[in-house]
Amino acid sequence: MTAKNPKIVFIGGAGNMAGAVIGGLLAAGYPTEKVVATGRDPLKLEAFAKRHGVVAHDDNIAAIDEADVIVLSVKPQVMRDLCMDLRPHLAGRNPLVITLAAGIPLAAYQRWLGEHLPIVRAMPNTPALVQAGVTGLYADAAVTAEHRAITERIVNAVGISLWVDQEEGIDQVIAVAGSAPAYFFQFMEAMIDASSASGFDRADAERLVLQTALGAAKLAMVSEVDVAQLKRNVMSPGGTTERAVQRFEQGGLPQLVAAAMRDCAERAAEMARELDR
Structure with a gap:
């Protein structure tokens, strides 16, 4: 060529x-x-x-x-x-x-x-x-x-x-990128649902959540520090963000994400075996 x-x-x-x-x-x-x-x-x-x-x-x-x-x-x-x-x-x-x-x-x-x-x-x-x-x-x-x-x-x-x-490695790409848009969509959906349930207008909640997700991704892409530090930058000791993040950690969010990604990669490997006929 x-x-x-x-x-x-x-x-x-x-x-x-x-x-x-x-x-x-x-x-x-x-x-x-x-x-x-x-x-x-x-x-x-x-x-x-x-x-x-x-x-x-x-x-x-x-x-x-x-x-x-x-x-x-x-x-x-x-x-x-x-x-x-x-x-x-x-x-x-x-x-x-x-x-x-x-x-x-x-x-x-x-x-x-x-x-x-x-x-x-x-x-x-x-x-x-x-x-x-x-x-x-x-x-x-x-x-x-x-x-x-x-x-x-x-x-x-x-x-x-x-x-x-x-x-x-393709299975890992699927877990971290191929299927991952659905992970973010689910998180955004949960935030919108929670905000709506508290009495906030759903359309307004959706607009704020989506813009915040977009802004967070853009900030992470141009920042010279990693996402862990960006998270800490938003948190003040004893403040609102710290309280929310602690709830995520107590609920096992990091472990749940890791398990979900393993499940995704394992299913990708299973599908490859099923289709390789």
Whole structure:
């Protein structure tokens, strides 16, 4: 792969995640004529292509004919059938394959598509939909430095990325980033519920909680101290924040978070075994 802007085919490109990645790429200046999106719904695909100015194709096989990069963005349940359909048309070719599907181990893709192909597992989280995502990346031995560079260019269009050296590391990425938006949503929901139950207007509570969460994250990202110190900076001895934080600690919040993250990583490993068939 030597082209400055390789041709990228997004199978399932009209879906939410692939659509977000395509939008981020184009916003970063990637040429529209080098991006192809396929989809099962002709009307949705046509509307998507018209909105973004990319090439639309309703035939996966024809779409990958001259692809340098193939991004697989379909549900895990249909991934095997898709790969088996593509396999005969990838013989003797060497496009980079990037999969956005959760749970399926790299060994399964190698069996379904061919062991000669460079394949990257990419695990993005839902904030990628607003260009604030985190994507975990794991590559097989056929992936070169050039492949890694174009992979980063693609996924970093919607946030940041992290390569892991062992495939098990993807399970940890899921626990700390992939599933983690739900942890924060649950905490925010609990705060909104508690405020509403105390008589505060729910819409006002939601507005304050969401803005505070956004502000706390932004402050943590630009601060030169770690989050533990930022927490202490808000606390005054004997004050209101200290009282609230003590209640969290007495309730076992740190231990509960650690246990939940272990459960998440363990379930990710279980799903990989279930899908590796």
